[in-house]
Amino acid sequence: MDGRKAEDLLWRIFDGCMAGRTMYVVPYLMGPGDSPRSQVGVEVTDSLYVVVSLRIMTRMGAVALDSLKGRQEFVRGIHSTGTMNHSLRYICHFPDRKLIMSINSNYGGNALLSKKSHSLRIASVSAREEGWLAEHMFVVGIEDGSGRLTYISGAFPSASGKTNLAMLKPPPGLDELKVWLLGDDIAWLDLAPDGRLYAINPEVGCFCVASNSNEKTNPNLMESIRKDTIFTNVGMTGERAPWWDAQPLVASVFDWQGRPWKPGGAPAAHPNSRFTFPIGQYPMLSPKSDDPQGVPVSAILFGGRRSELVPLVCEAFSWEHGVLIGAMMKVETTAAAEGAVGLLREDPMAMRPFCGYHMGDYFQHWLDFSRKSKSLPKIFQVNWFRKGKDGRFLWPGYGENLRVLKWIVGRVNGEAEAVETPLGYVPAPGSLDLDGLELQEGAIDELLRVDREGWLEESRASEKFFKTFGERFPKALWREHSSLIARLRG
Numbered sequence: 001m002d003g004r005k006a007e008d009l010l011w012r013i014f015d016g017c018m019a020g021r022t023m024y025v026v027p028y029l030m031g032p033g034d035s036p037r038s039q040v041g042v043e044v045t046d047s048l049y050v051v052v053s054l055r056i057m058t059r060m061g062a063v064a065l066d067s068l069k070g071r072q073e074f075v076r077g078i079h080s081t082g083t084m085n086h087s088l089r090y091i092c093h094f095p096d097r098k099l100i101m102s103i104n105s106n107y108g109g110n111a112l113l114s115k116k117s118h119s120l121r122i123a124s125v126s127a128r129e130e131g132w133l134a135e136h137m138f139v140v141g142i143e144d145g146s147g148r149l150t151y152i153s154g155a156f157p158s159a160s161g162k163t164n165l166a167m168l169k170p171p172p173g174l175d176e177l178k179v180w181l182l183g184d185d186i187a188w189l190d191l192a193p194d195g196r197l198y199a200i201n202p203e204v205g206c207f208c209v210a211s212n213s214n215e216k217t218n219p220n221l222m223e224s225i226r227k228d229t230i231f232t233n234v235g236m237t238g239e240r241a242p243w244w245d246a247q248p249l250v251a252s253v254f255d256w257q258g259r260p261w262k263p264g265g266a267p268a269a270h271p272n273s274r275f276t277f278p279i280g281q282y283p284m285l286s287p288k289s290d291d292p293q294g295v296p297v298s299a300i301l302f303g304g305r306r307s308e309l310v311p312l313v314c315e316a317f318s319w320e321h322g323v324l325i326g327a328m329m330k331v332e333t334t335a336a337a338e339g340a341v342g343l344l345r346e347d348p349m350a351m352r353p354f355c356g357y358h359m360g361d362y363f364q365h366w367l368d369f370s371r372k373s374k375s376l377p378k379i380f381q382v383n384w385f386r387k388g389k390d391g392r393f394l395w396p397g398y399g400e401n402l403r404v405l406k407w408i409v410g411r412v413n414g415e416a417e418a419v420e421t422p423l424g425y426v427p428a429p430g431s432l433d434l435d436g437l438e439l440q441e442g443a444i445d446e447l448l449r450v451d452r453e454g455w456l457e458e459s460r461a462s463e464k465f466f467k468t469f470g471e472r473f474p475k476a477l478w479r480e481h482s483s484l485i486a487r488l489r490g
Helices: 003-014 048-057 062-068 114-130 162-166 219-224 319-327 359-372 398-412 443-448 452-467 475-489
Strands: 024-030 039-045 075-080 090-094 099-103 133-135 137-143 149-155 178-183 187-191 197-200 205-209 230-232 235-237 274-278 295-302 313-315 330-332 344-346 378-382 418-420 425-427
Touching: 003 090, 003 099, 024 048, 024 062, 024 114, 039 048, 039 062, 039 114, 048 114, 048 205, 048 230, 048 274, 075 114, 090 114, 099 114, 114 133, 114 187, 114 359, 133 359, 137 162, 137 187, 137 295, 137 398, 149 162, 149 398, 162 205, 162 398, 295 319, 295 398, 313 398, 319 359, 319 378, 319 475, 359 475, 378 398, 452 475
Parallel strands: 039 075, 075 099, 149 295, 295 378
Antiparallel strands: 024 039, 090 099, 133 187, 137 149, 137 178, 187 197, 197 295, 205 274, 230 274, 313 378, 313 425, 330 344, 418 425
16 A cells, blocks of 8 residues: 555544543663664553553663664554454554554554564664664574584474474483573574674563463473463463463363353364563573674574475575575465465565565565675574374474484584585484484485475476566576576486
């Protein structure tokens, strides 16, 4: 929609929307207070849920006002729950004016305007103009037995295991490793004088999906939500404790709409139920989490949920090849809210819903970094969701994913061996730590196998998608795409 028409329309819908309500004016800071990359936002809202959530997710109040002193601009957010009329629901972004307008919704990122709206949709435009990256990525530090730290970031679409990977707890047998969390959702990355990309997490809270979270899938997360946590659209026990379907059964449960619930019916919690907690409650929070410079990222992962084709792990040949891997990323739909389950959806760099400008230009912005530095992170593609012919997962996932991260750490530090394939480098036999892991017979060969015909078909599908960007799709990526096809045919 034309920006001017959109803003005129929204002001008409906003007219009188807060009559008789309390209006809150909420200044907040994204990023450490003394970081040159930090940004100030101010949200006007009539939602107490938004105010309390901003208190958890951002540095709110005086710290933001102090940081605003001497600054020329800040991000303006205007939100109202309005009448909750779906036909008049708008969440609109005006990057040139650093303005966000949202009405008739009170859900998560639609209302909490610091979340995806500021940290990605507005910030991505600033990042392009100023030469940095605002990405839908986690950031973790992997510490080995000698105390060496290697920092990894990764972009994963919804339901592809991003939070579980960011909050990974080492399984038995890998106890010598530690996984330190810096951020589970957003990363702002900037080149430092040493030529490396340094990442900060602009947030100080976590907004996580509840539905599949339990002691087995994410024990660190469960420890983090024992206090000072907002639960959204989960069920509730008769004792008014939060409850969702991944937890042990209890005698009395009400569903997310307050109705009595019995096992065997619809889920007690909404499929997109959430909890919000301060990141300081996380048991393995990195000591560098508030460092204004951030941490140097050595590897970037791209990983979408795929039951077929995509190997367990594959390293790109170059930065440009890695950008192609990110641009080709697809994910299988999972929740009923997304429509039919199991369809492939294009989601390059997990940014398709969040990029604030033309994605052809976004790909070029990524490519431009190769001219600025020779010390960029290595890029990898990962996939925890490959299935065998019997329909069972070939890889156990969750904490065992640390075995793959261990190989990646070995690659960036020049220690782990690899085998070249048309897709990139995969682990050489014996280089992936599988000690104590029980896999199906032939599983690891299948997990690392490159199906040439399948990838040629995948490349043809990506070609159709890339053509939708017209002349703004970078020629360098077309060359990488052609090279991939030549390797697959060779």
